[in-house]
Amino acid sequence: MDTKDNNTPDYAAFLVAARQLLGPRGLTQDAELIEPWLTDWRGVYTGAALAMASPGTVEEVAALVRLCAAHGVSLVPQGGNSGMSGGATPDTSGHQIILSLRRMHAIRTIDAEARQVTCEAGVILQNLHEAVAEQGLRFPLTLGGKGSATIGGLISTNAGGTQVLRHGTMRAQVLGLEAILADGSRFDALVPLKKDNRGFDLKQVLIGSEGTLGIITAATLQLAPAPAGRRVLWVGVASLQMARAFLLHCDAMAGMALEGFEIIPAYSLAAVLHHLPGSRAPLDTDHTWHVLVELVAGTETMAGLQDLAEQVLATAFEAGLIENATIAASESQAEAFWLLRESISAAERARGPAVQHDVSVAVEQMPAFIDTVAPRVESAFPGTKVIAYGHLGDGNVHLHVLSPAGSVQGEWQKTTGKKISALIYDCVAEWGGSISAEHGIGQAKLAELARLTDPVRLGMMRAVKHALDPGNILNPGKLVPLAPDQAKP
């Protein structure tokens, strides 16, 4: 070990070696260059960094990790820095290295026949979408941050988005993976094998591990054929139970064509219409809940898809599942429908302080869960308003609690907001759900994870973390709530 006697790393010696390894393009201590990467996307966490490393090759990543291991210096891997839980933000010690994968942005191969792409971790999602679209293909996972989120970050956080209902989360897209482990060795499983029973499926452990078990450097991803087009439906329903019944109806009739099923409460639609200049409600009738449905043509023709959309609605009316509905008449109207859904968060921010929760329970329990939790919160914290919206088809909703009028931004979240979150997470735990459906744990939910996780699961996580990163140099303080005796010496 190349460290000083008292176990404090010799940062000066480390920096000399790292600079020699990576050169000026690959390692910087320039405060101005580093500054944009020290604060998370939501602006909640700000850290400090010893330096920012931007290796250009997997060999450089491996050599850097070996160097960090030898010196006991810890690393915070970072892609587009657009995570929701502070997972890519260094701590405030100034002793951690930001390991940016952004220079590694090569799309190595697109195999149109096999419908696979192999690319480096730093490829931005939108660039991947465009590159595969040129070959008549589609990478089906998408989300709001697609202009900055990288493939490595999306895999490390097992990202979700609006097409999960049909295509699954990032985990379902990953056929092969390459990663650098804590000792600098390379885990190479890039060749995509559809069937491989040679023991533990180790890439599954790396997916969603938020950089705590390895640095993902490249991946082979599954692609889908480019769709012929889509139909977007806006539907009014009387209750969450009816929304759930309508979901089952859509699923039975549309099968694989059903790609999106989002719920929006009347309150949120009104807030968005108030907030968005020139926006219009899709329906001229009032409903307690609204549903946005997206049907995508796979092997169907567009005429067939239109027929299907009409049949789905006609039979749902007959069965008394829905109150009113419309099909977007054009692509621009379809986009306008989606804009209403995507503006909920912004409209809410404009209104005042709120606390957000990204939770999931079993899909069929979600209506009952919301109907139980919302009144419980509203009665325990008078003046608050609970709104739930999002991916009903995935059992995943964004449960937001709006503060009473006159609450002070920042202050309210830290006091009452914190108590509300604890109550909601307690309810989620009671229902066997997840306190993080898609946004991950990072540093934001580390304490709540430690508090609410079954000790058996927590013990397994700690054991696996310790087995694969015994020196705790990979993104320490994120995702895995270590036991006191596991803390770094």
Place this chain on the structure above:
Amino acid sequence: MDTKDNNTPDYAAFLVAARQLLGPRGLTQDAELIEPWLTDWRGVYTGAALAMASPGTVEEVAALVRLCAAHGVSLVPQGGNSGMSGGATPDTSGHQIILSLRRMHAIRTIDAEARQVTCEAGVILQNLHEAVAEQGLRFPLTLGGKGSATIGGLISTNAGGTQVLRHGTMRAQVLGLEAILADGSRFDALVPLKKDNRGFDLKQVLIGSEGTLGIITAATLQLAPAPAGRRVLWVGVASLQMARAFLLHCDAMAGMALEGFEIIPAYSLAAVLHHLPGSRAPLDTDHTWHVLVELVAGTETMAGLQDLAEQVLATAFEAGLIENATIAASESQAEAFWLLRESISAAERARGPAVQHDVSVAVEQMPAFIDTVAPRVESAFPGTKVIAYGHLGDGNVHLHVLSPAGSVQGEWQKTTGKKISALIYDCVAEWGGSISAEHGIGQAKLAELARLTDPVRLGMMRAVKHALDPGNILNPGKLVPLAPDQAKP
């Protein structure tokens, strides 16, 4: 530790405690009752056992594992004992306990609306098929051993079968899991969450771990709607490359309706026709390769499926991909086509000694792989004949090498056969493939796994095994080639 001074477990004391715990129904030392479970399904391995435990509840499994951990006694979990790699057979020491899950065969709940079933580990696959069919649903994974294979065993080995092309292996069916870990604690993740980013997806590590990390006691599985029916096609093609092109063609045209795509060489078809009394070739023309295609109606009507089948074939003819083809005119003819495919192995056994290899490479490389390996083996071992058949659509074929005329059964496999296997596994490793696509490692391939696995992957496997089963009491000597210093004290 309740063991003797020299670290040898006190088996007598253990048995007294185990008998007290499980009662006469749950623990037996009766040689006659144990005997059928000491030899693997293929008849290659025979072990001995201290006793056979058959707990009736998850609590009993947990208590037994705790007892084993305290005494240092190791366990061999067993479902239907129909594995292909000796993974459920105890060693010859007579010091291991067979842990049979067969008494735990309750189907706890079938949720027709959510299309999910929760059942115990000992449920036999065929019983599950029938139970869900009664509710208009389908569990899509199937294989030859369905009359004996249990859900726990299928999950522990991440079983494949003939519907993997469309539905994936067992891993893709598992929504939730319950398991007892090496210290007797219960990992409870039965509630199926479609989205859950609370850290490592630990159930993925248990799936396919062949009982070396935990004892699977129950699972929640995904179901599909019962299909309206199927169309089975028999097609003659000129080469493997054409078979691959035809696969892409079927995939593009039939999409989700394509559920099976099996290849059969002319040699194997002839052997089956010779072996099976009253069997007939589906086509009256000769072809180098034959393809069995299964199309299943999801949302389509049967008339639509027939149209689709006819279009797939007509356009394939036009494109010059196929030489001749027929569509089974009835369900009984469809069954007859499948019987030809399923009889390859039996026809081969009747012919003489052979060695079998269950290998995979990237799907698009499979034709080139077979065309490279077959002549290499046949020229290195004169008089042998290589046949490849099976799941081309999964990149997984069964590569069998038939011995020269006059070879002695048993003797030939142990001498020349072993050398042939080593050569084939070397080729697989060269191509980045898997030496075990679906049959698992068990004890049969442990040495070859140790020899051919990348040291990084091997190191990760060992680290995870040691982290979760430090005493090495769960199915030792299977799947994970331990390092010499990890062997049990």
